[in-house]
Amino acid sequence: MKFLHTADWQVGMRATMLGEKGERARMARLESARRVIELARGEAVDFIVVAGDTFEHNGVDRIKVREVAKILGGADRPVYVTSGNHDPIMPGSVWEEPMWREWPNIHLLMNEAPVEAPGATLYPCPVSARDSSDDPTGWIHPINGSIAIGIAHGSVESPAYQQAAPVARQAAEIRGLDYLALGHFHSKALYPGSDGVVRMAYCGTHEQTAFGEQASGNALIVEIARRGAPPRIQAARTGILEWLAYRRKIEEPGQIAALATELDELSDPERTLVDCVLEGTLVGGDHDALAQLLEVVEKRFLFGRSDTSRLVPDQSGPEWIDRLPEGYLRNAAQDLLAAASANPPDPAATAALREYSRLWREVNQ
Ligand SMILES: [Mn+2]
Structure with a gap:
């Protein structure tokens, strides 16, 4: 039977x-x-x-x-x-x-x-x-x-x-x-x-x-x-959808880019839901990799969400800030960086800094 x-x-x-x-x-x-x-x-x-x-x-x-x-x-x-x-x-x-x-x-x-x-x-x-x-x-x-x-x-x-x-x-x-x-x-x-x-x-x-x-x-x-x-x-x-949860502690440069590649290579994105939680330290050079990762998470899959509120930028700051025109544009970015790197970090400043970086890249493309 x-x-x-x-x-x-x-x-x-x-x-x-x-x-x-x-x-x-x-x-x-x-x-x-x-x-x-x-x-x-x-x-x-x-x-x-x-x-x-x-x-x-x-x-x-x-x-x-x-x-x-x-x-x-x-x-x-x-x-x-x-x-x-x-x-x-x-x-x-x-x-x-x-x-x-x-x-x-x-x-x-x-x-x-x-x-x-x-x-x-x-x-x-x-x-x-x-x-x-x-x-x-x-x-x-x-x-x-x-x-x-x-x-x-x-x-x-x-x-x-x-x-x-x-x-x-x-x-x-x-x-x-x-x-x-x-x-x-x-x-x-x-x-x-x-x-x-x-x-x-x-x-x-x-x-x-x-x-x-x-x-x-x-x-x-x-x-x-x-x-x-x-x-x-x-x-x-019997399931059709894949629910993937990523919890990563970022401790060294390159980890974020590696994760972005991993997510980019997943097959069947239209059947995949991704939850990505990052914590640790974001070094200056990884800001671009993070932007790329978040774009993959948000746009590639049936559903994607990310939480980077505990990913704190280090004080060195991303290079793009140094390339901003002197004056209020650069000052604003530096103020956001300071608030994002503070202890405790200001998650709104972290998100604003990332959005600022994205807009700046768009303007300069
Ligand atoms: Mn029940």
Whole structure:
């Protein structure tokens, strides 16, 4: 028996941080949803499990809901969907739409009750609107000899912090499950049991949602030979967009130019989002390299942002300042340089100095 585990499609996510590029990121969530279904076909899985947060919220535009229903409905195999904290069961929720009944392969699992799937029994733990501090898997007691698969949406217990809907760290063992398909955490995470076998996992979101998520943009293919046999779990890439975060400490000349070259050589800039944070010391000769780097970050990619507020110019200043006409033009640049090099540095002066340099280059070209 083999199935595909996915979750957290978050369709309808606003991605406001991305501004006008947000629409591209929103469309990508549907494109990669189609890739999940293609993957299921290619792997010839018996069924698909969607472990919550298919939608960002219950008010998602019904045209988009219908688009998701079409994608799932075209899977040529059963699809089992449960709710998450973003799309909980409640009056008026997306799950009450009659459209779901148009695709007989889509099964909405909105009750805590076992459901027979091809080759396995499913134990869904749907999320409803009321808050709960109970383990959502608490009701599960496998009753027969068939492969037992739990589906839940929540946070695996961590001693570090308190969660709503905490899932016991050993939930798969405690509940007697062959596999617990988890949703909610956007990065892929596997949890070995006391025997070292992984029987519970987050698949992560199918398409990354923010900078810094590790191992997201995947779906899991899970194969279980029989009740009690260790699952074979394989991650497959489904994401379309690349979210790259660069954190660099600048300590010597040339580092910025090297980073600019690195970014300039990245393939598929139209699918790439870049977050570039530089700190350290900017030496005079590197001002041009920085201008070039920031231009690459801002203009080359689907989305690019940079933070150089902790990159402090050294007192020597860039050469272009010395070449400015004597008088207020040069004095203004030197004043900005002094403020930018002060301790603490004035980030507005740093940005103004950079803008000044850019304008000056334009005028002199
Ligand atoms: Mn969630």
